[in-house]
Amino acid sequence: MASEQRAHWNADVETMSRDRLRDLQSERLVAQVERVYGNSGFFREFYDAAGVKPSDIESIDDITKLPIMGKDDLRRYRAATGDPFCGTLCVPTASLVKVHKSTGTSGAPNIFGVTQADWDQATDNFARMLWRVGLRPGHRTNNWLEAAMTWHGYSMTAWGARKLGATVYTLEFDNRSVAQTNLELLAGADLNALFIYHPELEVKYLREKGIRPKEIHPNLEFVYSAFLCTDARRRILEDAWGVPYRNMGASGDQYIPASECEYSAPAMHFLEDQFAVEVVDSDTLQPVEPGAEGELVVSNLWAEATPFLRYRMEDVVTADFSPCPCGSTHARVNYRGRYAWSVAVQDRRIFSDDVENVLWAHPATEFAAYQLVKRMSQPQERLRVNTTVQGEPSEGLRDLLAADLERELQVPVDVVFVQPEEIGIGTVKFVRVTTAED
Numbered sequence: 014m015a016s017e018q019r020a021h022w023n024a025d026v027e028t029m030s031r032d033r034l035r036d037l038q039s040e041r042l043v044a045q046v047e048r049v050y051g052n053s054g055f056f057r058e059f060y061d062a063a064g065v066k067p068s069d070i071e072s073i074d075d076i077t078k079l080p081i082m083g084k085d086d087l088r089r090y091r092a093a094t095g096d097p098f099c100g101t102l103c104v105p106t107a108s109l110v111k112v113h114k115s116t117g118t119s120g121a122p123n124i125f126g127v128t129q130a131d132w133d134q135a136t137d138n139f140a141r142m143l144w145r146v147g148l149r150p151g152h153r154t155n156n157w158l159e160a161a162m163t164w165h166g167y168s169m170t171a172w173g174a175r176k177l178g179a180t181v182y183t184l185e186f187d188n189r190s191v192a193q194t195n196l197e198l199l200a201g202a203d204l205n206a207l208f209i210y211h212p213e214l215e216v217k218y219l220r221e222k223g224i225r226p227k228e229i230h231p232n233l234e235f236v237y238s239a240f241l242c243t244d245a246r247r248r249i250l251e252d253a254w255g256v257p258y259r260n261m262g263a264s265g266d267q268y269i270p271a272s273e274c275e276y277s278a279p280a281m282h283f284l285e286d287q288f289a290v291e292v293v294d295s296d297t298l299q300p301v302e303p304g305a306e307g308e309l310v311v312s313n314l315w316a317e318a319t320p321f322l323r324y325r326m327e328d329v330v331t332a333d334f335s336p337c338p339c340g341s342t343h344a345r346v347n348y349r350g351r352y353a354w355s356v357a358v359q360d361r362r363i364f365s366d367d368v369e370n371v372l373w374a375h376p377a378t379e380f381a382a383y384q385l386v387k388r389m390s391q392p393q394e395r396l397r398v399n400t401t402v403q404g405e406p407s408e409g410l411r412d413l414l415a416a417d418l419e420r421e422l423q424v425p426v427d428v429v430f431v432q433p434e435e436i437g438i439g440t441v442k443f444v445r446v447t448t449a450e451d
């Protein structure tokens with residue numbers, strides 16, 4: 014079999030037995046707990062307060078002895094000490110070869126550094142992630158992150174692509190110029206895979222110009238990106254681009270390299286030799302029953318500089334730890350939505366993705382910018398959805414959308430039409446929940 018056809022970047026690790034995987038995790042967790050306790054002010058204080066010592070951690074099964082950390086714990090430490098790394102840096106700053114921040118979609122961003130060893134491991138992890146979505150040696154692709162957002166940890170994905178042997182064009186001056194840069198400036202470059210970002214802007218551009226991407230890049234095999242992908246969004250993307258869409262890592266924090274295989278979609282494989290994956294109840298922080306919905310908690314088992322252990326990702330997920338038909342033994346994580354992008358209505362939790370799936374199935378609100386309006390006191394009695402609309406807004410359309418949403422979500426819904434400026438699309442995705450004064 015030609016190497017380009019192989020299913021995995023690193024088959025030994027990707028297909029290892031769960032027992033071997035757990036041994037590897039045990040070894041790495043023990044070392045990581047010693048590292049963070051010995052070198053980081055934040056973790057020493059955090060673990061002392063919880064009465065946990067490194068010697069308490071002998072295997073991966075002991076991971077639940079460690080307290081779960083969240084963004085608020087980091088912010089508190091930063092407020093008290095003024096340390097931009099929130100006390101989590103385990104190496105001298107002189108060892109950092111690059112520093113990144115998270116997007117900060119739910120508050121102040123976190124700051125992460127990488128050593129050279131971290132850089133080498135993270136780019137290898139990204140190569141493995143990109144191989145899974147279909148990137149291969151000799152492919153030509155783009156990377157707007159390295160071009161326009163080098164502050165973001167995912168900008169290292171460009172080096173992951175180069176590591177696996179792809180050529181990477183990084184010419185976007187802004188992540189809103191992905192279509193223009195890659196379909197006009199790079200016409201003739203024969204790209205095989207396109208890394209997209211703002212689907213609503215890019216698809217609008219394709220349609221307005223009547224562009225068929227395969228006529229510009231005849232060997233285009235797929236488009237890919239890193240956002241939560243609803244069924245409605247995937248259908249629109251695949252129709253407009255004329256090739257399959259592949260999804261990967263939904264969070265830049267901690268350089269998490271999750272990606273879909275052809276069998277797992279929409280769930281994404283994690284690299285469990287690199288990150289321990291847990292699903293917990295958001296209120297009790299106790300593990301949920303296998304397969305049940307809960308909040309994703311991730312432990313970084315490899316980084317030297319700023320590894321977070323048992324870190325709340327604020328994403329609501331389910332996880333499947335059974336082997337995948339692709340051969341991987343590593344967990345498949347299915348994202349339900351961001352906790353911050355959900356609203357409690359009566360006894361139900363409504364995620365922005367639930368609303369998007371309904372709105373975007375209608376021609377008048379396909380790719381609409383929308384927001385769920387969250388009342389200060391939760392749960393609220395009714396769901397309010399603000400949405401932009403194409404063409405003339407009518408009462409009939411508003412009633413139709415409300416009726417569809419009510420049927421799908423089983424809660425009372427008010428739909429309000431707004432102008433795009435009221436929601437706003439910047440260089441970072443629009444915020445899908447807005448909080449209203451009661």
Ligand SMILES: [Zn+2]
Pocket residue numbers: 274275276277282337338339340341
């Ligand atoms: Zn798979």
